[in-house]
Every structure is written in structure tokens, then in C-alpha cells.
Amino acid sequence: MSRNKLWLLLAFCCSLSVLVACGGGGNEGGDAGEGDDTPAASSEGPNATAPSADVADAGSVSGTINFAGADTDTPIAMNADPVCAGLHSEPVTTQTIQAKDGKLADVFIYVKDGLQGKTFPTPTEAKTLDQQGCMYQPHVSGIQVGQPLKIKNSDATLHNIHAMPTVNAEFNQGQPFQNMEFEKKFDKPEVMVHFKCDVHPWMSSYIGVVEHPYYAVSGQDGTFKIDNLPPGNYTLEAWHETLGTATQQVTVGANQDATVTFDFQPKA
16 A cells, blocks of 8 residues: 555544544433533532422512611721721711611511422622722622622722621632622522621621522611512511511412511610
């Protein structure tokens, strides 16, 4: 056999072996979903085969957080960082107790019990935790398990974000420059995850991580609303960073708005 014919034969054999290795003859024994755009079905997680929540006749829960005490927040001394001090023309308070006219803000309310055996899609849109004016914004918020959390620094000074969960992974990451940002996710439900800045000890924030979208944070007037909740019997829990928790039982009817009230007392 001539040298040229030998090289042609070798090239043909190599091409044939590459074609077979790349799966040219099919996808037998390959990974699920490989070769197309259909994601593989996951068998992981306790609700992997549970039905989705039926919201065709969904109702809602509206409520008010009452507080039989005064607003005890105190002004923050930011002089240790001139950049922080220069960002405010008036004193900024600690935001721990935000009470007005007998109503309490920044209370995290969520469905604690009654949704077992249902699944809920994980939002792909990120929630945001901003460092603005040397304060965390928002002070209290919620997020679903697996939903992205975008953490950004809007200040022209160094911040570090120290998340201190108990069941999720702890992280502590610096943002020395303005407009820096990164994303994190939480793999497990946890109420609540505390965030602080080790550079500015007055900076604090709390995020409730839940498996479903049924949560809210009370506004400055103490009110809240949880929408699109399937009919059923539920236990709601209201959480405050220093006043503790309170629970209420509520029944949500089809296409109806149930109402609840939580009453918090000052610490003795």
C-alpha cells in the first residue's frame, strides 16, 4: 500500500472514532436531557414530586401590627467614618423599634404552617440588599429559597457584608468601592438571617428565607398584606428583631380576604 493511501485510511478511522465518541449514533446511556434544551427532572428535595399550589381561587390575608409602646430608637453616631456622617443632614436612628401611633413597622410575617406538600416556582428575579447612607436597605425583607440576592454598595466607602445564618452557609465579603455588587443564594429556609457590617457596627439587616412566596413586611403604618394565597387553614407567624414572635390561626376562603391582628408588647 502506498504511503498516501495509508494516511488516508488512518484519517478515515480517526474521523469515524471521533463521530462515535461524540454520540453520532444516539444518546443511549447518556445524561437525561443531553442533546436538547429540555432540563432534566430533578429527584432531589422533599417536594420534588409534590403538586404545585392551586391558586385559581386564591384569596389573601391583610393585617395590622399593633404595639403598646413608644419608639425607642436612638440616633446613630457616624462620626467614626466621615463619609457616612456626610451622607446625612439629619440624625439617623437605629431602626430597631419603629413605632408610630401604636403601629409597628419592619415586622416579618409569613405562612409558617399549612402549605406542606405543595411546591412553588423559584423566582429568577433577584432581591436587592443595598448599603446606602451607611445603612442596609431594606432593614427587614424576605426571599425564597434559591432566589438570587443581589448585594450592592451604593456608598463611596468600604463596607463588608457579614451574613450570620445558622442553617445556611455563612459568608463575609468586602465591598471597598462604590457600585460593587455580588449575588448569593440560600439553600434552606431560615427565619431570620442576620446581616451586619463589621466596619460600621450600627449597620444591621434581617432577611427571612422561606420556601414559598407567602410573606410580607409591615409598613410604617403597621399594615401588611399577603396576596394570592390558596384557600386553606394556616398558621401565620410575625417576627420582630427584639420583641420576639407571635402566631395567629387564619382561614382563607376562596377569593376572600381574611384579616388578622398581631399585638406586641414592650420588653419588660
